[in-house]
């Protein structure tokens with residue numbers, strides 16, 4: 001059997017938050033502003049390269065002061081993950097115009113965290129301690145919120161303090177529920193809100209179905225993307241022949257032995273054009289008709 005069909009997942013493509021920050025960046029560049037983003041606006045090197053060619057420069061915190069030297073037409077984009085309040089204050093002090101690309105879903109999490117912090121709760125974010133969104137939420141709680149990534153982290157919590165638990169928007173439902181149970185075992189009074197983004201949770205079911213419909217899945221996304229990691233695991237749970245790739249260069253032809261249909265999907269940070277490009281290049285390599293939409 002050889003590959004007869006290559007299908008692109010038409011429900012894949014960037015989430016609203018990522019689309020919005022990309023559009024904001026493009027708009028500012030088109031208006032003639034020298035536009036820098038604080039960190040890469042999307043966890044996908046192919047899309048970053050495209051934006052760099054348009055004129056978007058990614059700077060890190062240590063280079064923040066340098067952005068100011070671009071003169072009047074210099075703007076800095078805050079990415080969808082958001083930032084701690086002092087980052088906005090620093091930009092203001094440097095006289096930079098900020099383009100706030102924080103995703104509204106993330107702003108909601110920041111507000112919940114701050115509300116409970118102000119009420120004296122121990123605020124706990126379930127997620128990755130070094131993820132930009134988590135660092136931002138912790139920053140909205142005066143850097144006193146705790147981060148729980150595994151059971152050992154839960155051991156560090158104050159068992160007697162009223163505790164508010166929320167989630168990094170891109171973790172899996174399984175991870176949130178497991179960590180919430182671990183926290184409840186250790187802490188007496190816990191309230192929680194599942195702040196996983198609906199885009200992420202809804203996608204899990206759709207993706208499981210898509211992965212199950214094909215013999216091989218190519219899941220396209222950046223190695224530094226938390227959402228790609230979660231969604232690739234979802235694919236694997238439905239189809240063990242699911243491969244995480246960044247581009248066609250990662251593909252190995254022996255993955256397609258005895259496969260009739262290949263599904264191509266991607267995470268919240270993977271642009272649709274990249275899925276189509278991978279589909280076209282794969283079709284060429286496997287000598288089949290170009291990819292079609294599902």
Ligand code: SF4
Pocket residue numbers: 015016017018080081103104105106169170197198199200268
């Ligand atoms: S995954 Fe959800 S929370 Fe994260 S940027 Fe996209 S829409 Fe916003």
